[in-house]
Amino acid sequence: MYALHHALDRHIPIWPALGKALRNTPGVYKVFTAIERRTKRELFGCRMCGQCALPVTAYACPMTCPKQLRNGPCGGVNPDGGCEVYPDQRCVWLMAYERAEADGKTSDMRRLQRPIDQRKWGQSSWVNYWMGEDEGLWTAEDVVMQPRLDHEPLLLDAQKP
Ligand code: SF4
Incomplete structure (x- = not known):
């Protein structure tokens, strides 16, 4: 593909x-x-x-997720990898990661997908x-790893010097 x-x-x-x-x-x-x-x-x-997001999701379609999440799993994935909504269905983002790993494409998992039209x-x-x-449907592959330099760290009152 x-x-x-x-x-x-x-x-x-x-x-x-x-x-x-x-x-x-x-x-x-x-x-x-x-x-x-x-x-x-x-x-x-x-x-x-x-x-289409397939080229950067290891050809696992994110729109088959019941929540249509295009930026990774929802957090409700069952311990066996099943979907929170349809437990018999394997989480599509788990499949995406496994396929990306097999193809040496895990860096694609660090892209951010922009909202679709x-x-x-x-x-x-x-x-x-x-x-x-x-054009611009997804970001560069290292964007999630880039530190934010445009703001001061958010400190709770008790943490302030
Ligand atoms: S629904 Fe999935 S496979 Fe179809 S165009 Fe959208 S991302 Fe690609």
Whole structure:
């Protein structure tokens, strides 16, 4: 999947051109989106949020989380790794971490995902990607590790000198 994503990189001119052509022919766009929906649903359980996070979640779809959390687990994960809401379902963020670890991609787990544009549900995430409309969807991989230098440490009264 990583190799496929690399081959479909938006910086290869043919892909934005295809995205534009699809946008300009609504009937073909509809067919393309239906194929994407079917394929990604089978492979990843895709919900068609239109702004795909898969490349940085080790191809575990965060929208399959009942709470649709895009920045890690909720804290209610059961000791056996089961979901708090649906105990028979394994926490998608646990799966993401395990897969990332197996692929040497755990640094992706330190990215922050920005909120999605709710108006894009049902749209082709491939076309949105090729057209640059999901630019900045996630931060650099080391952002969680960066210390905040823009404020003084918060001290309780009893801790103040
Ligand atoms: S487009 Fe959205 S719902 Fe579909 S696989 Fe990607 S993140 Fe999940």
